[in-house]
Amino acid sequence: MALKTDAVGKSWPSTTYQVGREKIKEYATVLGIENPVHFDVDAARDAGFRDVVAPPMFAVVYSLAALAPAMFDPEVGMNFATMVHGGQTFEWSEPACSGDEITTTAKCVSIEEKLGNGFYVFETTSVNGAGAEVVRGTWTNIVRGV
């Protein structure tokens, strides 16, 4: 059966996430990241940030809401029973700080069959309230046996 590729090029509605100090603290604590710029506003400002700053991989937290509708879209049609997260890239620009409103848009960049498996690649682009890009994510999901 040919892989359904109708969703290639499709974008989904943007989502906006307000970054907050307590969420940054929670994320940094789980990862065991101890730099005070993630916990203490004075330390963050002394280091030149406008407020408590998120660790780079906090990108996951504000990107997920935009990505979820793409992943679950029937037009994409991924079989979750045999899906694994195969690869991930993030490219960071501006740091994300508490108080920032980050808007993320997801699109499907490719759906391809390789050796009988389906490779579904999504891209998320996140910008802050000033319109500056914060991070670009490339999410590769592999569905076995398509």
Place this chain on the structure above:
Amino acid sequence: MADLKPGDAVPELRVTPDKYLPHRYAGASGDFNPIHVDREFAESVGLPSNILHGLYSMGVVAKAASQGLAHGDPTALKKLTVQFRGMGLPEQEIDVTGTVKEVDGNRVTVDLEARQGDNRIIRNAVAELEI
């Protein structure tokens, strides 16, 4: 840090996620997929137990690069790309190792991997940092 050169080792990072780490990561990230937080469900779909979130393991790799080469500066890491392969399990030590691949001015490219014993849970990771 200015004298980093290709072949230099990234300081090794070892961390053992405890039994409840996937639950705390689920709360922090918003990803409550039951394969990560429900052992019975995970076993019912053929997994050895509930498994670590791949993006948690990627977070540990990001930490190893930022902390090991840039004193934890959150603006140093410019790009990180990983492949998820073997499944990561709670209560087993993760060992992140890496090697400097290229130095171009203040831009440093490093190869990294994360393993639990012989199980390479993240491979072909490449980080680019400005330090």
